[in-house]
Amino acid sequence: MPASDLYQKLEQSWQTKGRTGSLQSPQKFNNQDFTHLRDYCLSRGLLFEDDTFPAHVSSIGPNLLSEDKLSRLQWKRPMMIERNPHLIVDGVSRFDIIQGEIGDCWVLAALGSLTLQRQFLENVLPKDQGFKENYAGIFHFRFWHFGDWVDVVIDDRLPFLNGRYLSVQPRSRNEFWPSLLEKAYAKLRGSYQNLHWGYISDALVDLTGGxxxxxxxxxxxxxxxxxxxxxxxxxxxxxxxxxxxxxxxxxxxxxxxxxxxxxxxxxxxxxxxxxxxxxxxxxxxxxxxxxxxxxxxxxxxxxxxxxxxxxxxxxxxxxxxxxxxxxxxxxxxxxxxxxxxNTPSFLDFGDQRGTRWSLAMYVNQWARGLTAGGSAFSRNPQYFVQVEEPDLKNYNVVVSLIRKPVNNMPDAQILFTGFLIFRVSSIRWYGVAFFSQYKYKVLKYGFNVSTRDVTNYFYLSPGTYVVVPTTSEEGQEAEFLLRIFLRQAELFQNGFQDIFRRVEGTGSGFLDISDLKNAVQRAGLAVNGQLLHLTALRYSDSSMRICLPDFVCCMIRLETMASKSCSWLARVLWGSQNMENMGLHCINHISQYP
Incomplete structure (x- = not known):
């Protein structure tokens, strides 16, 4: 692929990835737009009925209840249950929740924790809805789903069996946020049945994106x-x-x-x-x-x-x-x-003043005949991490591998996954000859449980490492999301703030993207023009402006990469076996949480 075509592909992928699936612009699950659907119902005096997750046994699942119980199910809107229903009464609390008949304690335990952290709760539970103004029997909730935030629309018909809630029961009779949020999560997972047994780790990640x-x-x-x-x-x-x-x-x-x-x-x-x-x-x-x-x-x-x-x-x-x-x-x-x-901040033992965590995120797949898995993992994708801070003695690397369920069905495929970490001399492609010499001299995690999420934390001494995600057996296929968190010292933040104020000059609180080159020069950084442009796209908003927090993140990232100059791009791309996925590998390597 010519360099110019590759650069154009990178930029297109960057713009697409940066504009969808975020909290500010979540993906519309099942292509359903909450505002448009609600306006449509209001204009016609209708109560919304969700055809994609209907008030039907198909939304419950075939194996959760006996046929006799399924036949006795009733679906009721809150307006049919209480005269004066509310989404929230006196704030959101874990004590609003009482588990129902479904064995989804893993979901409700995660919800209980969510209520304690408002910064996460407000992401999941939008405020633009309720039973008073603009009520049309429609609600929506947001979840993090395989790397993207998605907005899930539901109607408010809830399943009852013998006059009792089938699922979570609110402690206050007229408060319905627990039941509606649980229904939205059941829709995301495919059915209420898919909430019956699971891992609290999955629910915590889906509620936070962390x-x-x-x-x-x-x-x-x-x-x-x-x-x-x-x-x-x-x-x-x-x-x-x-x-x-x-x-x-x-x-x-x-x-x-x-x-x-x-x-x-x-x-x-x-x-x-x-x-x-x-x-x-x-x-x-x-x-x-x-x-x-x-x-x-x-x-x-x-x-x-x-x-x-x-x-x-x-x-x-x-x-x-x-x-x-x-x-x-x-x-x-x-x-x-x-x-x-959001980041493994607890591994800083509560002291975050002198550190930050950067994030590299990759989406790829194990494909039969291409990325073999099992003992033939040398053909799998390879991802590199550079540990540069010799003075940090705490855990400094966290690797998280998430397998995407087939057809969104948690039990559709039993697959054991994990990752291997090798120390290497440089960033390049490594073949079977290299890996065969290591044998047991390798960090290895996962492979012994069929959980969706395989994550572990490490202390790695300074150097270059390659992370190889793989399946336990050869030929197994699945999509995966790999995230690598790297703990680094925060050395330059105050200086970058001073540069921002000098270059910005107008008092608007934003820096035009065209001024970024000037800021980089003031910081004394030598950065390739194409890399600078890509980085600017990542950290700017839809108006091509950069706020102070994003500017600091951008400059820290550029400072980290400056020593590698323009060759950094080629070396990272070398780590991808599939040329079509090069753009995503490079782009996501620049993502960062300060």
Whole structure:
């Protein structure tokens, strides 16, 4: 492919990728436009009926209920249930949620965590809807779906069985955000049946667009308590699961916990106790009741030996499903902990002042005969990461591999996936001869579970590494999304702010894209013209202007790449085996979260 054609293809791909699937411009799921559909219904005095997710057993799924129960299902709008329905009553809270008949505790535990972090909640639950003004029986919610934000439209007909909610039940009879949001998520996943059993890690990522890291608690990291407290301080979403698996069902133990159940982690702190300090963790049950009965539970004797001011702030004796327990008991009783945020900021242990996380994101596929998988992984796509900061001793790289479900059906294909990480001397294509010499000298993660999301964190010493996503067996096909987060020192932000103010000059708060070259020169950076143009497209808005936060991100990225000059583009493209996907590999490498 000639260089000019490749550059044009890069620019077209960049513009397409930058204009759809964002929070500002989400993709329309099933090509349904909420505003147009609502206006149409209002102009004709109709209540919206969603033909793509109808009030029919097809939206429930064939195996969730018996034929007898399916025949007795009723679909009711909130207006048929309550005289004065509301989407939200007195704000959104985890205590609005009570789990229904469907085994979707993993979804509701994630929702419970979402309610604690308003910056994420407002992304999922748009404010332009309700039961008063412009009500037409239509609502919409937003989810992150395989790399893009999508807007999911639903009608407000909810399934009832024997007069009771089939799915989540709101604690307040006239508050309907939990039931409607759950219905939208069921539509995204294909049916209510596809919410019956799942992984809280999937739901947390779908509600935030963030990255999740799981910790198995049979062999927890030695700094687990510090990680949990840092995650709480960093406003992460957290959930945990009990051992037992999906076949156990709702079996409650003598200590009050439930086998195979998902919970929300809602807080973590240390408290003065006896002659020292005790780490305690707060947990919430999405049933809305049923609590831990061991030490630090509601009314337990441990609270009698805590200073009154701590006890007053922390201990509430209510049967609302929320309870405290010690950090030791938490690790002993639960099977896994999941932490999710925009970036792996909790790995900074709550101190983000001197660091930032950059993100490289790639979409590709394993194709039979081209990218073999299994032991023939040398033919798989290869992605490179350069660790440049020798003074960082904490975890500095997070790799997240997400497999796209076939036809959006979670159980349509059992596929074990993972990734390999090799240290290399330079950025180029590596063949089978190179990989055969490594044998066991490699970082390897995944392959032992069929989860959608395989993510892990590492400390990598300075150098160049290649990440190879692969399947466990040769010939397996699927699309995948690979994200690589790199922790870097924040050295230049204040200087870049000064440059912005000098170049901008007008007081508008924006920098014209035409002035970016001047700013780059003031910073003393030597950047190839084509790369500068591509980067400017990435960080500008639809009016081709750049605000201060995006300018800082842009300049930090350019500073990182400046030493590689124009050869950087060619070296990154060398990492792609499929020439048609070159544009996406290069473009997404520049994405960044400061």
């Amino acid at each position: 990255v999740q890291v799981q910790f198995l608690l049979q062999k927890p990291p030695s700094d687990l308590q510090e990680i949990i407290k840092a995650a709480a301080k960093s406003q992460c979403l957290m959930g945990c699961t009990m051992p037992g698996g999906q076949s156990i069902g709702k079996m409650e133990l003598k200590n009050g916990l439930v086998k195979g159940h998902a919970y929300t982690v809602t807080g973590a702190t240390e408290i003065p106790y006896k002659n020292g300090w005790e780490d305690i963790i707060r947990v919430w049950n999405p049933w809305g009741h049923g609590e831990w009965r061991g030490p630090w539970s509601d009314g337990s004797p441990q609270w009698d030996r805590v200073p009154a001011e701590y006890k007053k702030d922390l201990c509430e004796d209510k049967d609302d499903g929320e309870f405290w327990m010690s950090g030791h008991a938490f690790a002993e009783q639960f099977f896994s902990l999941c932490i999710c945020n």
